[in-house]
Amino acid sequence: MSDEEDLEDFEPDQEDLEREDDEKETEEWEDDRKEEEGGSEEWILNPLTEDMMKEGLSLLCKTGNGLAHAYVKLEVKERDLTDISLLRYYIHLRYVDISENHLTDLSPLNHLTHLLWLKADGNRLRSAQLNELPYLQIASFAYNQITDTEGISHPLLGILNLKGNQIQTVTGLDPQKLISLHTLELRGNQLESTMGLNLPKLKNLFLVARWVRGRLVQGRGHYPGGQDAWLLVGSATSFIIIMIIGTIY
Structure with missing residues (x-):
């Protein structure tokens, strides 16, 4: 046997590596949530300040009308923030972490x-509700305490991450408004069924089988929107379901 064949035999499967990383991340999140639920810690008020804004702003671009320049990217993660009211005055921001x-x-x-892009993972949010943002394309609210999917109606939103929350039922996802949504991440929730997922452009739906107690079955199924769906189950330890929406040939 050649060295190349030996390397091939011992080369780890990429899907297995990704699955292990995902399991580790989920376990860490579950441990953190248990600690928060078991404790009575109250966070000291810590609003976003102008000094924090100066440190976090970057990417100087022309404004929408092309007549001025402004910083359009903000990163203020891991600052123990409890209030971001100051952001209402930074209307030119396009990328916010x-x-x-x-x-x-x-x-x-x-x-x-x-x-255009929002990352609000790892906060204490109970809802992802926002006014309709006309240009928002990617939004992540992973690892919060969100209990529903109401108030998400951004017409250009293509990727929505709600992983690691407390959602039991999908409601309020209007197919006439979410006309661009193609990827929805719902792993780490407490879903009982896939009802409410009648989205015209949805191609990738990620769930966790061990918490799905509804009508989902392994193998070929029927998506509520009238399309065929194929449910791919991961390893017996992860129970990750990937539902790929589309016609099955």
Whole structure:
């Protein structure tokens, strides 16, 4: 046997590696959530300040009308923030990372009508509800305490990450408004069924089988939108289901 064949035999499968990373991430999140639920710690008020903004702003670009320049990217993750009210005045922001803080309210983001990309993972959000943002394409609210899918109606939104929350039922995802949504991440929730997922462009739906107690079955199934679906189950330890929406040939 050649050295190349030996290397091939011992080369780890990429899907297995990704699955192991995902399992580790989920386990760490579950441990953190148990600690939060078991404790009574209250966070000290820590609002976003101008000094933090100066440190976190980058990417100087022309504004929408082309008559001025402004910084359009903000990264203020892991700052123990409890309030981002200041963001309402930074209307030219397009890329915002406010992950790993202690935020419970995202309403200041309603003023950012040029927002393209949002990452709000690892906060204390109960909802992902925002006003309709006309240009938002990618939004991540992973590892919060979100209990529903109401108030998500961004017409250009293509990727939505709600992994690691407390969602039991999918409601409010309007197919007439979410006309661009093609990837939806719902692993790490407590879903009982896939009802409410009647989305016209949805191609990739990620779930966790061990928490799905509804009508999902392994193998070929029927998607609520009228399309065929194929359910691919991962290893027996991860129970990850990947539902790929589309016609089955």
